Amino acid sequence: xxxxxxxxxxxxxxxxxxxxxxxxxxxxxxxxxxxxxxxxxxxxxxxxxxxxxxxxxxxxxxxxxxxxxxxxxxxxxxxxxxxxxxxxxxxxxxxxxxxxxxxxxxxxxxxxxxxxxxxxxxxxxxxxxxxxxxxxxxxxxxxxxxxxxxxxxxxxxxxxxxxxxxxxxxxxxxxxxxxxxxxxxxxxxxxxxxxxxxxxxxxxxxxxxxxxxxxxxxxxxxxxxxxxxxxxxxxxxxxxxxxxxxxxxxxxxxxxxxxxxxxxxxxxxxxxxxxxxxxxxxxxxxxxxxxxxxxxxxxxxxxxxxxxxxxxxxxxxxxxxxxxxxxxxxxxxxxxxxxxxxxxxxxxxxxxxxxxxxxxxxxxxxxxxxxxxxxxxxxxxxxxxxxx
Numbered sequence: 001x002x003x004x005x006x007x008x009x010x011x012x013x014x015x016x017x018x019x020x021x022x023x024x025x026x027x028x029x030x031x032x033x034x035x036x037x038x039x040x041x042x043x044x045x046x047x048x049x050x051x052x053x054x055x056x057x058x059x060x061x062x063x064x065x066x067x068x069x070x071x072x073x074x075x076x077x078x079x080x081x082x083x084x085x086x087x088x089x090x091x092x093x094x095x096x097x098x099x100x101x102x103x104x105x106x107x108x109x110x111x112x113x114x115x116x117x118x119x120x121x122x123x124x125x126x127x128x129x130x131x132x133x134x135x136x137x138x139x140x141x142x143x144x145x146x147x148x149x150x151x152x153x154x155x156x157x158x159x160x161x162x163x164x165x166x167x168x169x170x171x172x173x174x175x176x177x178x179x180x181x182x183x184x185x186x187x188x189x190x191x192x193x194x195x196x197x198x199x200x201x202x203x204x205x206x207x208x209x210x211x212x213x214x215x216x217x218x219x220x221x222x223x224x225x226x227x228x229x230x231x232x233x234x235x236x237x238x239x240x241x242x243x244x245x246x247x248x249x250x251x252x253x254x255x256x257x258x259x260x261x262x263x264x265x266x267x268x269x270x271x272x273x274x275x276x277x278x279x280x281x282x283x284x285x286x287x288x289x290x291x292x293x294x295x296x297x298x299x300x301x302x303x304x305x306x307x308x309x310x311x312x313x314x315x316x317x318x319x320x321x322x323x324x325x326x327x328x329x330x331x332x333x334x335x336x337x338x339x340x341x342x343x344x345x346x347x348x349x350x351x352x353x354x355x356x357x358x359x360x361x362x363x364x365x366x367x368x369x370x371x372x373x374x375x376x377x378x379x380x381x382x383x384x385x386x387x388x
Contacts, residue, residue, distance in 0.1 A: 006135065006137070009134050009135075010131060010134060010135070014338060014354060014356050014357035015036070015037075015353060015354070015357045017338055017342065017354075018036065018338070018341045018342055018345060018351060018352075018353070018354060019036070019351075021342055021345045021346060022034065022036070022345050022351045025345060025346070025349065030349060031349060032345060032349050032350070032351055033349060033350050033351070033372060033376050033377075033379060033380040033383070034351045034371070034372070035350060035351060035352050035368045035369050035370075035371065035372060035377075035380060036351040036352055036353045036367075036369060037353070037369060037371070038176070038322060038323060038369040038371065039243060039369070039371055040237065040238065040241045040243045040322070040371060041371045041372070042241040042293055042296055043241065044240060044241050044242050044245070045240065045241070045282075045289035047281060047285060047286075047289070048240060048242070048278050048279075048281055048282045048285070048289075049278070051277060051278040051281040052274050052275060052277075052278040055273070055274035055277040055278060056274040058274075061273040061274050061277070062273075063273070064269040064270070065269055065270035065271065065272065065273045065276065066269070066270050067261070067264040067265045067267070067268050067269055067270045068096050068097060068261045068264065068265075068270070069095075069096060069097020069249075069270060069271070069276060070097070070270075070273065070276050070277075071091070072277075072280050073097055073276045073277075073279055073280050073283075074091040074092070074095045074096075074097065075091045076279070076280045076283040076284055077089075077091075077095055077097075077234070077249045077251065077283060078090070078091045078094075078095055078251070079283070079284070080283045081219070081221070081251065084208075084219070085218070085219040085221065085222050086222070087219060087221045087222060089221075089251050089252075090254075093254050093257070093258075094227070094251055094252060094253075094254055094257055095249060095250075095251045095257065096249065096250045096251075096257050096260050096261055096264070097247065097248075097249055097270065097271060097276065098233070098247075098248040098249060098250055098260075098264075099246040099247070099248065099268070099271055100235055100237055100243075100246045100247065100248045101204055101205075101206045101233040101234065101235040101237070101248040102128050102248075103246070103248070104233050104248050104249070104250045104260065105128055105129065105132055105170070105202060105204060105233055106128055106132040106135065107260060107263050107264060107267065108132075108202060108231070108250060108256060108259070108260045109132035109133055109135075109136050109138070109168070109170075109202070110132070110135065110136045110263060111259040111260055111262065111263040112167075112168065112200060112256060112259050113133060113136040113137070113138040113167065113168060114136075114137070114138070115136075115137035115138070116137070116138070116139060116164070117136075117138045117139065117164070117167045117168070118138065118139045118140075118141060118162050118164060118165070118166040118167060118168075119133040119138050119139070119140060119141070119166060119167060119168040119169070119170065120141050120142075120143050120155070120158060120166050120168065120169045120170070120199075121133065121140065121141075121142060121143070121169075121170045121171075122142070122143050122144070122145045122151075122170075122171065122172075122175075122359075123142035123143065123144055123145070123358075123359030123360060123361040123362070124145070124146075124177055124178060124355060124358030124359035124360075124361050124362030124365070125145075125170075125172065125175070125176070125177075125358055125359060126172060126176045126177070126204070126358065127357065127358065129170045129172065129204065130142065130170075130359070132170075133168075133170075138168075141158055141162060141166065142359060142360070142361070143155055143158055144361045145175075145178060145180065145361070146178065146361060152189060152193065155169075155193065156193075159197055165197065165198070166197070166199055167198075167199060167200060168199060168200045168201070168202065169190070169194055169199050169200070169201050169202075170201075170202045170204070171190070171201070171202070171203050171204070172203065172204035172205070172206070173186070173203070173205075173217065173320075174207040174208075174210065174211060174217055174318075174319070174320025174321045175320075175321070176206070176207065176321055176323060177323055177325050177353070177355065177358045177362065177365075177367040178325045178362075179318030179319070179320055179321045179323055179324070179325050180320075181211070181215055181217060181319050181320045182217075182218075183218060184218040184222060184223065187203075187218060187220045187222070187223045187226070188223050190220070190223075191220075191223045191224075191225050191226050191229065191230075194229050194230070195225060195228065195229055199229070200229060200230055200253075200256065201220070201226075201229050201230030201231070202230060202231055202232075202233065203220035203230060203231070203232045203233070204232075204233045205217075205219065205220070205232050205233060205234045206233065206234065206235045206237065206238055206248075207238055207320055207321045207322070208234060208239065209238065209239035209290050209293075209294060210238050210239070210293075210294060210297060210320060210321055210322055211294070211319060211320045212294070212297075212298050212301065212317075212318070212319050212320070213317075213319050215319040215320065217320065219232060220232050220252075221251070221252055226252065227252050227253050227254075228253065229253065230252055230253055230256070231250050231251060231252035231253050231256045231257060232250075232251055232252050233248060233249065233250050234248060234249045234251070235247070235248035235249075236248065236279055236282055236283075238322060239290050239293070240282045240289070240290065240293070241293055242279070242282065245271075245275050245278075245279070246271060246275075247271055247275060247276070247279045297322050297370050299374060300370040300372070300373070300374060300377060301317060301318065301324065301370055302317070303374045303377045303378060304324055304368060304370065304377050304380075304381070305317045305324055307377070307378065307381035308324075308326065308381070308384075311381065311384065311385040311388060312329070312388065313326065313329050313384070313388065314327075314329075315327075322369060322370045322371070323367050323368060323369055323370065324367070324368040324370065325355075325365055325366075325367050325368075326365060326366060326367075326368065327364055327365050328340050328364055328365065328366060329388060332388075333364055336354075336356065336363050337354035337355040337356045337357075337362065337363050337364065337365060337366055338354045338356055340354070340366065341353070341354040341366055343387065344366075344383075344384065344387065347383075347386075347387045348380070348383035348384045348386065348387045349383050350380045350383050350384055352366040352367060352368050353366060353367040353368075353369070354366060355367060
């Protein structure tokens with residue numbers, strides 16, 4: 001058989017072990033509560049679906065679209081940034097429609113990182129952030145994040161120790177999986193650091209709206225000079241519960257968006273046009289539907305975290321994302337996250353994501369996705385309590 005060298009650089013899919021055991025249990029008709037994959041279960045708001053249906057019934061919308069996204073949708077995302085963050089964007093030169101933030105990140109890195117280029121990504125983090133670098137043939141270096149660590153100290157150390165000098169930093173706040181949040185001062189330091197060291201920045205802002213307890217997340221692009229070095233990715237997947245629709249955006253630096261536009265012109269003809277038209281309605285429409293979605297996640301967060309603390313599994317309430325990131329209880333920590341997650345499926349009938357799937361520095365943790373209703377979460381807590 002041929003060796004596919006690009007594929008051999010990708011590590012085994014850590015989540016596959018737990019998924020396999022989960023599916024085997026379900027084939028035995030066992031009720032496994034799946035809090036593993038971050039797949040939103042909340043339906044898309046009705047007014048957005050209605051617009052999709054209306055647009056899909058018009059034959060001229062069935063043709064090829066534009067790989068960079070239709071004009072009105074690019075204007076809508078720029079207007080959204082203006083309303084939310086007072087960030088001015090040129091819809092023709094600084095905004096691209098992507099098939100979700102994941103596709104946008106992967107193809108942007110492919111367009112801007114050459115074999116041998118060094119790029120930094122945190123560990124643990126969402127897998128596409130580091131592995132987009134590997135797929136592009138780049139040289140990935142991980143920056144550990146977590147309790148007791150100074151991100152900028154670690155970033156400076158890694159920069160000093162790296163040759164050739166790093167070309168890119170990929171970050172994401174609110175952060176998946178750790179749920180860490182930052183203030184604008186953090187991004188100001190990022191911009192200063194990366195301008196000094198001539199590094200591009202990709203900031204994945206997928207959880208811009210999924211925040212709680214009065215926290216207001218800043219946009220990376222609010223910092224003066226941010227557009228000189230980087231871009232921000234935003235997605236409708238979480239804010240509007242449109243995960244399967246695959247609509248996101250890349251906005252910011254003109255050279256980077258131009259590179260993404262060019263590579264996408266070879267790879268796709270854009271998102272199905274009725275979906276783009278419905279996305280305009282989402283961005284320009286009432287915000288209360290987003291607030292209702294956030295309230296649902298907040299209730300689920302409270303039920304899960306309060307329940308975990310009651311049974312002795314100490315866990316903090318996240319202020320952002322649709323996840324709970326929890327350190328494995330001390331008696332089980334030496335098992336590692338894959339073995340511990342496997343045990344939860346087999347004995348508690350609860351599936352979670354092992355932290356090792358997000359990087360080596362995540363192996364003492366598991367991630368819960370808030371994708372079940374409160375009743376099912378309480379049921380999951382009963383199973384976990386019996387095991388622990």
